[in-house]
Amino acid sequence: MRKLYELAAPVGLVLATALLGLAVSSALQTYFLDxxxxxxxxxxxxxxxxxxxxxxxxxxxxxxxxxxxxxxxTVPEGQKNAIMPxxxxxxxxxxxxxxxxxxxxxxxxxxxxxxxxxxxxxxxxLAAGIATFGVLEIVNNVLRYYDKIGPGxxxxxxxxxxxxxxxxxxxxxxxxxxxxxxxxSRFGRQLRATREDPAAASAAGISIYRQRLLAFAVSGALAxxxxxxxxxxxxxxxxxxxxxxxxxxxxxxxxGGSGSLLGAVVGxxxxxxxxxxxxxxxxxxxxxxxHLNLPTGTAVLAVGALMALxxxxxxxxxxxxxxxxxxxxxx
Amino acid sequence: MSVSWQTLxxxxxxxxxxxxxxxxxxxxxxxxxxxNFAYGQLIMAxxxxxxxxxxxxxxxxxxxxxxxxxxxxxxxxxxRVVFRPLRTHxxxxxxxxxxxxxxxxxxxxxxxxxxxxxxASSMGSLNQPWDIGGVAIRKIAVVSIVVAAVCLALLQLLLxxxxxxxxxxxxSMDFRTARLLGVRANRVIGGAVLISGLLAAVSAxxxxxxxxxxxxxxxxxxxxxxLAGVVLxxxxxxxxxxxxxxxxxxxxxxxxxxxxxxxSQYLPTFLFAAVILVLLVRPNGLFxxxxxxxxx
Numbered sequence: 001m002r003k004l005y006e007l008a009a010p011v012g013l014v015l016a017t018a019l020l021g022l023a024v025s026s027a028l029q030t031y032f033l034d035x036x037x038x039x040x041x042x043x044x045x046x047x048x049x050x051x052x053x054x055x056x057x058x059x060x061x062x063x064x065x066x067x068x069x070x071x072x073x074t075v076p077e078g079q080k081n082a083i084m085p086x087x088x089x090x091x092x093x094x095x096x097x098x099x100x101x102x103x104x105x106x107x108x109x110x111x112x113x114x115x116x117x118x119x120x121x122x123x124x125x126l127a128a129g130i131a132t133f134g135v136l137e138i139v140n141n142v143l144r145y146y147d148k149i150g151p152g153x154x155x156x157x158x159x160x161x162x163x164x165x166x167x168x169x170x171x172x173x174x175x176x177x178x179x180x181x182x183x184x185s186r187f188g189r190q191l192r193a194t195r196e197d198p199a200a201a202s203a204a205g206i207s208i209y210r211q212r213l214l215a216f217a218v219s220g221a222l223a224x225x226x227x228x229x230x231x232x233x234x235x236x237x238x239x240x241x242x243x244x245x246x247x248x249x250x251x252x253x254x255x256g257g258s259g260s261l262l263g264a265v266v267g268x269x270x271x272x273x274x275x276x277x278x279x280x281x282x283x284x285x286x287x288x289x290x291h292l293n294l295p296t297g298t299a300v301l302a303v304g305a306l307m308a309l310x311x312x313x314x315x316x317x318x319x320x321x322x323x324x325x326x327x328x329x330x331x
Numbered sequence: 332m333s334v335s336w337q338t339l340x341x342x343x344x345x346x347x348x349x350x351x352x353x354x355x356x357x358x359x360x361x362x363x364x365x366x367n368f369a370y371g372q373l374i375m376a377x378x379x380x381x382x383x384x385x386x387x388x389x390x391x392x393x394x395x396x397x398x399x400x401x402x403x404x405x406x407x408x409x410x411r412v413v414f415r416p417l418r419t420h421x422x423x424x425x426x427x428x429x430x431x432x433x434x435x436x437x438x439x440x441x442x443x444x445x446x447x448x449x450x451a452s453s454m455g456s457l458n459q460p461w462d463i464g465g466v467a468i469r470k471i472a473v474v475s476i477v478v479a480a481v482c483l484a485l486l487q488l489l490l491x492x493x494x495x496x497x498x499x500x501x502x503s504m505d506f507r508t509a510r511l512l513g514v515r516a517n518r519v520i521g522g523a524v525l526i527s528g529l530l531a532a533v534s535a536x537x538x539x540x541x542x543x544x545x546x547x548x549x550x551x552x553x554x555x556x557x558l559a560g561v562v563l564x565x566x567x568x569x570x571x572x573x574x575x576x577x578x579x580x581x582x583x584x585x586x587x588x589x590x591x592x593x594x595s596q597y598l599p600t601f602l603f604a605a606v607i608l609v610l611l612v613r614p615n616g617l618f619x620x621x622x623x624x625x626x627x
Contacts, residue, residue: 055423119611126366127614129426130562133555134603134610141599243551247430254427297442304435308413311428315420 007180009324010265011173014039017269018169029165030234031276036168037229039268041245042252043175044222046264048215049253051188053195054124057246058132061139062113062220064241066105066227068143071156074101074232079158086147098162102171102228109224110217117216121209124198136246143238155235163233171229175222179261182218191215251307259321266318275303335588340472342584346577347479348537352557353564353576354486355530360566361503362523364422365414368429370531371554372436373409375547377402377535378451379444382545385453394453398539399532405436406528410521418520440547448546457540475537482533483573486526490569495522503567556583559606565616574618579606 014036021032045059073096075083080092096104120131143150150156163171182188191211194201202208230236248271256267278299284291310318352370359367377398384394413432417425457474460467490496495518501509502519510516538550557576564575583602590598609617 053423055426120607123610123614126422126562126566127610130559131607131610133559134607137555137603138600141597145596243555244434247434251427251431251434254424258423297438300438301435301442304431304438307431308428308435311424311431312413312416315417315424 005326006262006323007177010176010180010262013265013269014169014172014176018165021165021169028280031280032165033163033168033233035269035272035276036165036172037163037226037233038249038252038272039172039265040168040175040226040229041223041249042256042264042268043172043179043261044219044226045249045253046258046261047179047182047219047222048212049250050258050260050264051183051191051195051215052212054212055129055250056132056216057129057250058116058135058139059219059223060241060246060249061136062109062223063227063230063245064139064143064238065108065112066224067156067231067236067241068150068227068238069108069224070101070105070228071159071231071236072150073104074098074160075156075158076160083154083157084147084151086152087150088148091149098160098232102225102232105228106221106225109227110221113220113223114213114217117213117220121212121216124208136242140238140242150238153237153239155237156231157235159231159235161232161234163229168229168233171225175225176261176265178218178222179264182215183261187211187214255307255310255317257317257319257321259317260319260323262323263317263319263321270318271303271307274306275299278302336466337468337472338585338588340468340476342581342588344472344475344479344537344541345584346579346581347476348534348541349553349557349560349580350573350577351479351482351530351537352534352553353561353572354483354569355527355534356557356561357566357569357572357576358499358503358523359527360561360572361569362499362506362520363414363418363425364506365417365425366422366429366558366566367527368426368554368558369409369433369436370527370557371550372433372440373402373405373528373531374535374538374550374554375440375545376405376436377532378539378545378549379440379449381454381536381539382449382451382543385451386449389453391453394451395536398535399529402532402535403525403528406524406531410524414520414524437547437551444547446547448544448549451539451543451545454536454540454543458543471537471540474540478533478537482530486569489526495519499523500569503569556580556602559603563606563609563617565619567616568619571616571618575616578617 017032017036021029024032041063045056048054048056048059072091073094077093077095080087116135120128123131144153146152183192190201190206193204194206194208194211198208252267252271253264254267255271256265257263278294281294282296282299284293356367356370359365380398380401381394384397385391409432413428417428457471458469461470461473490500498509498514498519499522501512502514538553539545556579560575560579561572562575563579564573565571579602582605583598586598586601587595
């Protein structure tokens with residue numbers, strides 16, 4: 001494994017974020033948790049979008065499935081009736097622990113992404129974008145209204161809040177390591193070849209369809225895992241796993257630089273960090289002796305404006321879509 | 332399953348409005364290869380103009396004028412500040428940039444006008460029914476069908492009978508070759524963006540009349556459905572894009588009226604399942620013959 005230092009940069013960033021999160025007060029820690037889960041989601045997006053060059057708007061539906069799987073299986077049995085009155089009998093009496101629920105969330109993402117990908121990975125370009133968008137619409141629509149399988153419009157409350165800093169960091173690191181291993185495997189390389197030149201890649205005997213399907217399934221699994229982490233962090237509504245999160249995470253990926261794993265992590269941390277800081281500042285924050293108190297709504301506004309600005313000034317993203325290289329230090 | 336005349340008229344009018352939005356999105360895509368996701372927020376801004384004009388007690392024609400002014404100003408601003416610098420970049424970057432713009436405009440609306448929304452009461456009279464041959468039809472349904480038809484006819488004339496239209500069609504076929512043959516890029520792109528802004532303003536008026544409750548997410552769902560419709564029809568040509576927009580609007584109007592009330596909340600599921608199916612069979616678009624798909 002040469003060039004292992006390429007992995008060291010994203011791993012180091014995640015660890016540094018986690019350590020910083022441990023140092024701050026518990027009120028601020030929520031923001032670090034949230035950002036770490038976002039890292040996991042954006043890395044999941046990167047595995048497919050970054051390596052294949054095909055846009056997917058459907059990944060948040062795999063996150064939602066992870067949320068649903070881990071949530072519905074870990075709400076304490078005594079409270080299931082109160083939160084999910086319409087729940088089907090089989091789900092009412094099935095409960096699992098924390099780690100199994102996360103694994104099952106990843107499995108749910110994997111299986112659904114594979115099944116959905118079977119037909120959809122034949123598409124490319126805008127058709128693929130709109131079809132994956134359709135998946136997002138359908139999953140959101142069904143989870144939102146079909147109350148036999150979940151809380152519907154209510155939040156997933158009473159899920160054990162097990163996602164602390166360490167669990168979030170370990171989850172994000174698992175996603176980073178799997179993404180790195182995938183992109184350096186022959187499958188990852190083949191998929192990146194199809195991204196650069198589809199015609200040449202298929203002429204060299206690479207099946208674009210199969211490589212995309214594999215990446216879609218892997219990234220679906222990571223997205224499911226991220227969803228599991230999410231629901232164990234705070235009471236979450238299915239409805240919040242929809243357009244806003246899709247745009248935010250996609251923007252994180254593009255702002256960081258969609259061509260590299262480092263870009264995914266940097267984008268998630270930069271925008272997540274900025275968003276967190278501004279949200280905290282809306283409630284008043286002390287900074288180097290200054291008391292900063294921003295009006296409500298500044299955070300969304302500033303993040304939106306900054307995303308647009310970065311894209312205009314530096315369209316290939318903050319990292320330019322490259323992994324960390326030792327040459328950066330010599331300059 | 333029975334479909335009433337009102338449902339049919341509503342479906343036709345929704346199809347008409349979506350067709351206008353589809354042309355607005357399709358024209359800009361044709362010359363810029365840019366999927367303008369912020370289109371819905373342009374319409375939202377126009378709708379707010381009408382709503383506030385009605386709150387201030389302006390007559391409805393003044394509200395409509397204000398709507399056109401706001402939407403056109405915003406469209407031009409977007410073109411100058413966002414589209415122009417990004418013109419040479421990949422479609423993915425441009426699409427995400429329009430996301431950011433959409434996000435930005437929406438949060439500005441939340442900050443400035445609040446989450447709850449404003450009522451555009453000046454358009455209320457258009458919601459009264461008309462009695463046509465013993466069948467009551469809402470005025471707005473008829474009006475929007477007529478307006479959409481007139482706009483599309485004018486646009487067709489513009490595209491086929493004027494030199495600007497010819498340049499636009501040439502540019503959306505092959506922009507580089509068109510430029511080599513003397514088509515002026517800025518003029519064509521400016522024209523397309525302007526027309527797309529005009530169509531957004533018209534759609535804003537129609538949509539506000541249909542639904543006077545103007546909120547920061549006004550027209551967001553419509554834009555998503557129209558985008559699906561445009562891709563469904565075939566994004567690169569104006570007529571297939573229009574037909575795609577009309578089809579999806581008509582289908583969602585009919586489905587909305589025909590589904591039993593306890594299932595009507597699943598309308599998006601049915602609609603997008605149909606979209607995915609059609610895309611799998613005809614990835615290049617329902618109304619396009621041959622040709623290769625756009626890569627993104």
